[in-house]
Amino acid sequence: MVIKQLSVFIENRKGRLERVTETLMEHNINIASFSLADTSEYGMLRMIVSNPEEGKKVLKEEGFSAMLTDVIAVKIAQKPGTLHEVLKVLFEESISVEYMYTLATAGENTSIIMKLSNLQAALKVLDVNKYEVSTAQEAYMLNNSSCE
Amino acid sequence: MIWNETKECMSRDEIHNLQSARLKKMVSHVYHNVDFYRNKMQQMGLEPGDIKSIDDLNKLPFTTKNDLRDNYPFGLFAVPQSEVVRIHASSGTTGKATVVGYTRKDIDLWQECVARVLAMAGIGAHDKIQVAYGYGLFTGGLGLHYGAENLGATVIPMSTGNTQKLITMMQDFGATAIACTPSYLLHIAETLEEAGKLGEIQLKAAICGAEPWTENMRKEIERKLNIKAFDIYGLSEILGPGVAADCEYHKGLHVYEDHFVPEIINPDTLEQCKEGEVGELVFTTITKEAIPLFRYRTKDLTSITYDKCECGRTLARIDRFKGRSDDMLIIRGVNVFPSQVEAALLEIGETSPHYMLIVDRINNLDVLEVQVEVEERFFSDEIKELEKLTQKITHVLQSALGLSVKVKLVEPKTIQRSEGKAKRVIDKRVLV
Numbered sequence: 001m002v003i004k005q006l007s008v009f010i011e012n013r014k015g016r017l018e019r020v021t022e023t024l025m026e027h028n029i030n031i032a033s034f035s036l037a038d039t040s041e042y043g044m045l046r047m048i049v050s051n052p053e054e055g056k057k058v059l060k061e062e063g064f065s066a067m068l069t070d071v072i073a074v075k076i077a078q079k080p081g082t083l084h085e086v087l088k089v090l091f092e093e094s095i096s097v098e099y100m101y102t103l104a105t106a107g108e109n110t111s112i113i114m115k116l117s118n119l120q121a122a123l124k125v126l127d128v129n130k131y132e133v134s135t136a137q138e139a140y141m142l143n144n145s146s147c148e
Numbered sequence: 149m150i151w152n153e154t155k156e157c158m159s160r161d162e163i164h165n166l167q168s169a170r171l172k173k174m175v176s177h178v179y180h181n182v183d184f185y186r187n188k189m190q191q192m193g194l195e196p197g198d199i200k201s202i203d204d205l206n207k208l209p210f211t212t213k214n215d216l217r218d219n220y221p222f223g224l225f226a227v228p229q230s231e232v233v234r235i236h237a238s239s240g241t242t243g244k245a246t247v248v249g250y251t252r253k254d255i256d257l258w259q260e261c262v263a264r265v266l267a268m269a270g271i272g273a274h275d276k277i278q279v280a281y282g283y284g285l286f287t288g289g290l291g292l293h294y295g296a297e298n299l300g301a302t303v304i305p306m307s308t309g310n311t312q313k314l315i316t317m318m319q320d321f322g323a324t325a326i327a328c329t330p331s332y333l334l335h336i337a338e339t340l341e342e343a344g345k346l347g348e349i350q351l352k353a354a355i356c357g358a359e360p361w362t363e364n365m366r367k368e369i370e371r372k373l374n375i376k377a378f379d380i381y382g383l384s385e386i387l388g389p390g391v392a393a394d395c396e397y398h399k400g401l402h403v404y405e406d407h408f409v410p411e412i413i414n415p416d417t418l419e420q421c422k423e424g425e426v427g428e429l430v431f432t433t434i435t436k437e438a439i440p441l442f443r444y445r446t447k448d449l450t451s452i453t454y455d456k457c458e459c460g461r462t463l464a465r466i467d468r469f470k471g472r473s474d475d476m477l478i479i480r481g482v483n484v485f486p487s488q489v490e491a492a493l494l495e496i497g498e499t500s501p502h503y504m505l506i507v508d509r510i511n512n513l514d515v516l517e518v519q520v521e522v523e524e525r526f527f528s529d530e531i532k533e534l535e536k537l538t539q540k541i542t543h544v545l546q547s548a549l550g551l552s553v554k555v556k557l558v559e560p561k562t563i564q565r566s567e568g569k570a571k572r573v574i575d576k577r578v579l580v
Contacts, residue, residue: 007529009522011559037531041556044531063561065527098530115529 002070003136004052009065010043030144035101073111073134093125151267168201170434175199181226208442221247237285238384249438261390262295269378273300280328283307287388292327322350329481330356334512337372358481400465407435415473426451447474479514486572492548502563509577517554
């Protein structure tokens with residue numbers, strides 16, 4: 001299934017990134033994983049959080065441009081070659097990766113967050129190839145010791 | 149040298165009589181040939197016969213840039229198209245160009261005025277002048293070109309855009325004069341300095357205009373290049389460059405009053421100001437044929453003096469410009485109105501986005517940055533989409549303004565909202 005990623009536009013200005021993390025903290029929203037892409041003028045913070053809808057709402061209230069994006073989290077084993085194999089499966093179906101990053105876990109498996117050119121086709125081909133994708137609930141609640 | 153002593157050194161009485169005769173003739177010609185002015189005069193209950201001398205000038209209606217736009221393209225022309233030998237155009241407030249035309253006699257008077265300016269700067273037939281204003285619809289390039297040819301100087305029509313080539317030719321041809329914007333000349337000076345070539349040029353004078361500059365900039369240019377720099381003023385609606393210029397005493401710009409009658413008005417009450425009082429500069433053309441204008445409001449703020457200058461000229465002098473009575477910016481010689489940016493942004497989005505223009509001078513070249521807020525409907529989590537958006541905005545703005553623009557996306561609501569008139573411009577250029 002697809003999961004919701006929270007994406008925020010951050011100008012390269014002192015204190016802006018901190019304001020994002022502070023806002024999420026104030027609303028008790030946990031960040032399970034993130035990636036920060038940078039350009040010369042601005043950054044793009046992409047996060048998997050414990051409550052994406054609420055996260056978007058509170059960030060917008062703070063004046064940020066924030067949006068939810070559909071991504072998938074594919075589980076792969078932590079050993080050489082597993083990332084390559086899953087990408088091969090996708091590329092053979094002509095599905096391209098817009099961006100990706102890891103959903104880090106301390107366990108045996110890890111998840112790769114991917115934004116893909118065709119999510120539904122990807123889910124299908126991953127299923128055929130016996131890959132497991134995280135459910136939304138699973139992803140949102142990862143790395144959140146306050147829930148355990 | 150005084151190019152036309154008869155006209156430049158007349159007594160004030162002679163100027164009064166000449167202007168009165170020319171104005172009467174012009175008013176009658178315009179009344180019978182331009183619907184726009186005839187309608188305006190009729191509404192005011194004014195007939196050509198009511199204008200008996202230049203003292204009646206303030207009975208005539210004003211003309212604004214909007215009037216030119218509303219009558220786009222040729223509505224204010226006073227001659228049949230067969231008599232028009234040239235068209236020029238400058239940017240208007242909402243993207244539509246302001247179009248002007250010239251008859252052969254208009255071109256003659258233009259090259260006469262520019263020759264006066266060049267002679268006043270000590271340039272003559274033995275000089276080689278590089279014209280480094282843009283050639284084309286902009287009046288800068290061709291205006292200086294024809295004037296310099298009329299003077300008998302050797303013209304090198306550089307146009308703009310290739311500083312290295314300009315410097316090579318300046319050296320190889322032994323150019324003795326240059327006409328360009330003052331900021332570009334400073335840029336040229338610094339490029340020469342960096343290359344260690346300042347000692348290898350034969351430049352002695354520069355004619356600078358098309359953008360506001362200061363006495364300090366003049367001194368900087370003169371010191372760096374070891375030349376004399378002169379100020380030239382003009383606007384395409386009235387003529388192009390050559391409406392006024394300064395002499396070696398730099399005590400204001402001499403207005404060629406035998407062709408253009410200046411007035412200073414209070415932009416709020418529209419009443420004439422006293423001599424020396426700062427207000428909006430207004431021009432009436434009294435010899436132009438193709439597009440004669442009554443009391444054209446330049447929006448430039450200055451004051452005027454009628455005292456005889458130390459150089460011997462008796463023409464009225466306008467002081468260094470104090471600013472504008474509208475929000476027009478002059479960036480690298482190009483007129484930019486914030487409303488043009490707004491109109492261009494409206495083409496992209498559905499509602500008016502918030503934007504801010506930041507004008508700066510970096511290495512003596514004006515740089516325009518346009519900050520646009522990333523609103524929700526523009527937003528994407530993919531950087532390539534945001535870059536596409538930046539490029540699209542850049543492209544739209546560049547074609548609307550005719551000027552290269554740096555677009556910066558900023559967070560929503562970070563551009564200052566002000567009550568009443570929004571502050572759309574931060575001009576960081578230091579003109580002190």
